[in-house]
Amino acid sequence: MRIKILIILCLFFTSLAFGQAQINGWVKDNKKQGIPGVSVALKNTYDGAITDSTGYFRINTMEKGAQTLVVSATGYASQEQTVTLTAKVLQADFTLKEKINELNAVTVTAGA
Numbered sequence: 001m002r003i004k005i006l007i008i009l010c011l012f013f014t015s016l017a018f019g020q021a022q023i024n025g026w027v028k029d030n031k032k033q034g035i036p037g038v039s040v041a042l043k044n045t046y047d048g049a050i051t052d053s054t055g056y057f058r059i060n061t062m063e064k065g066a067q068t069l070v071v072s073a074t075g076y077a078s079q080e081q082t083v084t085l086t087a088k089v090l091q092a093d094f095t096l097k098e099k100i101n102e103l104n105a106v107t108v109t110a111g112a
Contacts, residue, residue: 020060020061020062020087021060021061021062021063021064021085021086021087021088021090022058022059022060022061022089022090023040023057023058023059023061023069023083023085023089023090023091023092024056024057024058024059024089024090024091024092025040025056025057025091025092025093025094026051026054026055026056026057026093026094027040027051027055027057027071027073027093027094027095027096028055028093028094028095028096029076029095029096029097029098030095030097030098032095033055034051034053034054034055034056035051035055035073035076035096036051036052036053036054036055037050037051037073038050038051038055038057038071038072038073038076038096039070039071039072039073040057040059040069040070040071040094041059041069041070042059042061042063042067042068042069042070043067043068043069043070043080044068045061045063045067047059047060047061047062047063061085063085064085064086065084065085066082066083066084066085067082067083067084067085068080068081068082068083069081069082069083069092071094071096073096075098075099076096076097076098076099077096077097077098077099079094079096081094
């Protein structure tokens with residue numbers, strides 16, 4: 001009886017593992033340094049991840065087919081890339097460019 005339950009559990013977990021797509025990758029800057037804390041997500045889904053201290057991310061998803069991967073971080077220009085998800089592991093690497101913010105002149109007025 002225990003063997004039957006064990007076999008059923010193994011089949012169940014195996015089917016879950018094969019039903020998921022996995023996306024791995026790195027997010028780096030122009031100097032090839034990993035960027036920590038970058039948001040990497042599939043557009044219009046709840047699936048996503050945040051890069052670790054080396055800029056590495058991993059997303060497991062049940063989505064299939066053509067999807068849009070969105071990469072965004074404060075101080076960097078966001079990027080989007082269309083990917084095709086299958087049961088295989090997909091490698092997606094990004095190089096983000098810094099977003100340059102210009103400050104305009106500030107006028108301070110004091111009155112009595």
